[in-house]
Amino acid sequence: MTEKFSFTLHATDGKARTGVIHTPRGEIRTPAFMPVGTAGTVKAMMPESVAATGADILLGNTYHLMLRPTAERIDRLGGLHKFMNWPKPILTDSGGFQVMSLSGLRKLTEEGVTFASHVDGSKHFLSPERSMEIQRLLGSDIVMAFDECPALPADETRVAESMRLSMRWAQRSRDAFGDRPGHALFGIMQGGVTPELRAESAEKLTEIGFDGYAVGGLAVGEGQEAMFGVLDYAPGFLPEDRPRYLMGVGKPDDIVGAVERGIDMMDCVLPSRSGRTGQAWTRRGQVNIKNARHMDDPRPLDEHCTCPACRNYSRAYLHHVFRAGEMISGMLLTWHNLHYYQELMQGLRDAIAAGRLSAFVTEFHALRAEGDIEPL
Amino acid sequence: MTEKFSFTLHATDGKARTGVIHTPRGEIRTPAFMPVGTAGTVKAMMPESVAATGADILLGNTYHLMLRPTAERIDRLGGLHKFMNWPKPILTDSGGFQVMSLSGLRKLTEEGVTFASHVDGSKHFLSPERSMEIQRLLGSDIVMAFDECPALPADETRVAESMRLSMRWAQRSRDAFGDRPGHALFGIMQGGVTPELRAESAEKLTEIGFDGYAVGGLAVGEGQEAMFGVLDYAPGFLPEDRPRYLMGVGKPDDIVGAVERGIDMMDCVLPSRSGRTGQAWTRRGQVNIKNARHMDDPRPLDEHCTCPACRNYSRAYLHHVFRAGEMISGMLLTWHNLHYYQELMQGLRDAIAAGRLSAFVTEFHALRAEGDIEPL
Numbered sequence: 001m002t003e004k005f006s007f008t009l010h011a012t013d014g015k016a017r018t019g020v021i022h023t024p025r026g027e028i029r030t031p032a033f034m035p036v037g038t039a040g041t042v043k044a045m046m047p048e049s050v051a052a053t054g055a056d057i058l059l060g061n062t063y064h065l066m067l068r069p070t071a072e073r074i075d076r077l078g079g080l081h082k083f084m085n086w087p088k089p090i091l092t093d094s095g096g097f098q099v100m101s102l103s104g105l106r107k108l109t110e111e112g113v114t115f116a117s118h119v120d121g122s123k124h125f126l127s128p129e130r131s132m133e134i135q136r137l138l139g140s141d142i143v144m145a146f147d148e149c150p151a152l153p154a155d156e157t158r159v160a161e162s163m164r165l166s167m168r169w170a171q172r173s174r175d176a177f178g179d180r181p182g183h184a185l186f187g188i189m190q191g192g193v194t195p196e197l198r199a200e201s202a203e204k205l206t207e208i209g210f211d212g213y214a215v216g217g218l219a220v221g222e223g224q225e226a227m228f229g230v231l232d233y234a235p236g237f238l239p240e241d242r243p244r245y246l247m248g249v250g251k252p253d254d255i256v257g258a259v260e261r262g263i264d265m266m267d268c269v270l271p272s273r274s275g276r277t278g279q280a281w282t283r284r285g286q287v288n289i290k291n292a293r294h295m296d297d298p299r300p301l302d303e304h305c306t307c308p309a310c311r312n313y314s315r316a317y318l319h320h321v322f323r324a325g326e327m328i329s330g331m332l333l334t335w336h337n338l339h340y341y342q343e344l345m346q347g348l349r350d351a352i353a354a355g356r357l358s359a360f361v362t363e364f365h366a367l368r369a370e371g372d373i374e375p376l
Numbered sequence: 377m378t379e380k381f382s383f384t385l386h387a388t389d390g391k392a393r394t395g396v397i398h399t400p401r402g403e404i405r406t407p408a409f410m411p412v413g414t415a416g417t418v419k420a421m422m423p424e425s426v427a428a429t430g431a432d433i434l435l436g437n438t439y440h441l442m443l444r445p446t447a448e449r450i451d452r453l454g455g456l457h458k459f460m461n462w463p464k465p466i467l468t469d470s471g472g473f474q475v476m477s478l479s480g481l482r483k484l485t486e487e488g489v490t491f492a493s494h495v496d497g498s499k500h501f502l503s504p505e506r507s508m509e510i511q512r513l514l515g516s517d518i519v520m521a522f523d524e525c526p527a528l529p530a531d532e533t534r535v536a537e538s539m540r541l542s543m544r545w546a547q548r549s550r551d552a553f554g555d556r557p558g559h560a561l562f563g564i565m566q567g568g569v570t571p572e573l574r575a576e577s578a579e580k581l582t583e584i585g586f587d588g589y590a591v592g593g594l595a596v597g598e599g600q601e602a603m604f605g606v607l608d609y610a611p612g613f614l615p616e617d618r619p620r621y622l623m624g625v626g627k628p629d630d631i632v633g634a635v636e637r638g639i640d641m642m643d644c645v646l647p648s649r650s651g652r653t654g655q656a657w658t659r660r661g662q663v664n665i666k667n668a669r670h671m672d673d674p675r676p677l678d679e680h681c682t683c684p685a686c687r688n689y690s691r692a693y694l695h696h697v698f699r700a701g702e703m704i705s706g707m708l709l710t711w712h713n714l715h716y717y718q719e720l721m722q723g724l725r726d727a728i729a730a731g732r733l734s735a736f737v738t739e740f741h742a743l744r745a746e747g748d749i750e751p752l
Contacts (some may be wrong), residue, residue, distance in 0.1 A: 039696075039697075040693070040696060040700075040702075041697055041700060041702045041703075041704045043702060043704075044703045044704075044707075045702055045704070046684070046704070046707065068699065068700060069671070069692070069696040073671070073672060073692070076672065077674055077690060077693075083690070083692075083693055084693065085688040085689060085693075086689075108624065112566045132525075137658070232718045241425075242552070293443070295449070296449060296453075296568065298453055298454070308422070312461040313398065313461060314453055314459070315418070316445070316453050316459075317453075317459055317460065317461075320415075320416060320444065320445040321415075321416065321417055322413045323444065324416075324444060325418075326415060326419060327417075327419055327420045327706060328417045328419075328421070328422070329702060329708070330703060331420075331422065331703070331707070369445050
């Protein structure tokens with residue numbers, strides 16, 4: 001692959017942007033929502049169905065894949081795209097966040113992190129260099145720099161130290177990544193909720209130079225207000241001509257607020273995880289399909305939705321298969337949720353392109369305020 | 377629906393038969409294998425995918441559906457076809473077998489069976505009349521007469537008493553079913569492994585008159601030899617111009633042997649249940665995808681199979697997702713197994729039509745004797 005990775009900005013509306021990321025594996029329309037395919041599968045979905053929802057790219061987790069089936073094995077089998085039957089672009093995270101949130105027995109040094117696998121307790125090591133190697137073996141199209149994410153709550157001194165370590169690791173990630181035409185390396189801004197630290201981080205990353213920039217260290221339980229507080233200024237510290245990625249976000253209203261503040265890419269397990277626990281997301285907010293009020297309801301989850309769950313099934317059916325513990329429950333609700341998320345992204349892209357984002361957002365909130373439709 | 381239910385026999389080869397059952401909801405090519413959609417879903421499959429494997433009809437379980445979500449609710453929602461998004465024919469069993477095998481606290485009288493639900497312990501009653509009512513509420517295309525199935529082991533006296541009770545219930549089922557153009561009622565032959573009892577049962581059923589006839593009381597743990605022993609003579613007791621249905625069978629070699637002996641229809645949970653536990657069925661027998669020998673194997677389960685699991689994934693991937701507990705494991709292996717079963721049925725139909733069933737069966741056994749292909 002020698003074709004270049006590039007980003008074309010098509011239109012802006014306030015701080016919001018819409019454009020296209022070009023990769024040798026296909027175009028990514030922005031703002032983009034990336035479904036999460038943690039262990040080589042978007043849970044409960046066939047990859048063709050993920051593509052059918054409108055997803056241009058999905059996210060794979062370095063941490064999970066390095067432990068099982070291992071990056072070396074995936075490489076021998078022809079790379080992650082072939083392994084999981086997803087020919088479109090894949091972004092892989094660096095593993096840093098999952099080491100912090102999932103593994104046991106961590107030991108952090110300047111060199112990297114030693115940790116115990118949550119699968120079998122075996123010992124592993126991740127560093128900027130090893131993370132770059134793993135993501136190369138996986139065949140990732142968009143590679144994330146290896147960073148450190150302090151556990152919350154953390155005081156400003158700890159956040160500053162962690163950010164500066166992440167910036168040294170960003171340089172090492174850049175050096176280890178080398179020159180790989182058609183593949184992109186994104187840096188990750190840290191600095192918590194302190195504008196000066198965010199600015200320092202952005203300046204350092206821009207100096208190193210990346211193909212895109214992530215806003216890291218949010219979506220770790222700080223709440224929407226604090227997150228929007230950072231997003232009110234942090235994206236402005238980053239180069240305008242590169243994609244801006246908000247990691248691990250979020251609920252539909254988080255996504256809308258982030259796009260309003262200049263974010264181009266997001267990912268979250270929420271639509272797929274919710275789908276497996278009987279939670280559906282619709283234009284009117286969240287619907288708990290477990291609720292007995294759906295038991296006799298012949299209507300679809302959302303009469304305007306064109307996903308298979310809404311086209312072909314009643315709420316009564318979705319309620320029944322959830323209660324009966326049938327796999328089709330998670331399959332249909334996950335499909336619906338991913339479809340809804342992608343429809344929301346298309347709505348945002350169209351609204352930005354037409355310069356009517358403000359009206360779109362007003363309607364988005366108004367419909368949610370009405371709440372889910374009442375049973376007959 | 378006023379279109380008639382009918383059966384056209386196209387060709388025979390020895391005792392084996394191939395033909396078409398016509399119903400208002402579509403044609404059923406025989407010999408037919410019916411996937412089992414117990415509780416309103418073929419587990420781990422979208423109904424469109426079940427149809428894509430080549431299934432013309434599926435089976436629904438009266439026992440499960442009467443308990444949850446209830447036949448009355450399904451009727452209010454427009455019937456089982458609409459409820460589960462399966463527009464093609466559905467056969468429903470009578471509930472008798474599941475009451476015997478799944479429920480607790482049974483009480484059997486001439487009138488019917490009182491039993492406790494395996495879901496919540498609530499008390500329920502099934503009789504020929506109630507079973508006919510439930511199957512009508514479900515909207516079943518092929519309704520099964522309500523019968524009693526003695527638990528094994530059972531002596532000949534108990535088997536004879538049970539068979540005669542089932543014959544009285546067959547008459548009550550026929551009376552309660554009434555005249556429903558486009559819908560069929562099948563009687564169920566009982567009599568264990570005693571030819572005289574089988575003959576008596578068949579004579580009684582033929583006298584009552586049904587649209588099709590099932591061979592019941594097999595596939596209850598008696599083994600293939602005993603089953604084939606009964607199938608060597610029992611189908612011959614039944615009218616030639618009506619479909620013959622062997623309930624709850626079976627493994628691929630059971631199916632081949634049953635078709636050789638004149639059976640037209642079968643159903644079994646095996647392909648779907650196996651798929652969820654990491655077992656695949658191929659032309660070369662059973663493959664346990666959990667086995668470590670698949671961990672690095674880039675080849676498909678079966679290089680000649682055209683199902684999505686074989687077209688798009690390696691054994692290494694199927695092994696990985698099973699080990700990781702991912703839902704796509706059950707989704708892909710179930711799809712493969714159902715595809716393999718339907719391909720086998722198509723092979724049998726073609727072979728019978730061409731008068732080369734014997735050669736087909738010889739090759740079927742020869743490939744299985746070779747066993748699964750060795751890893752590279």
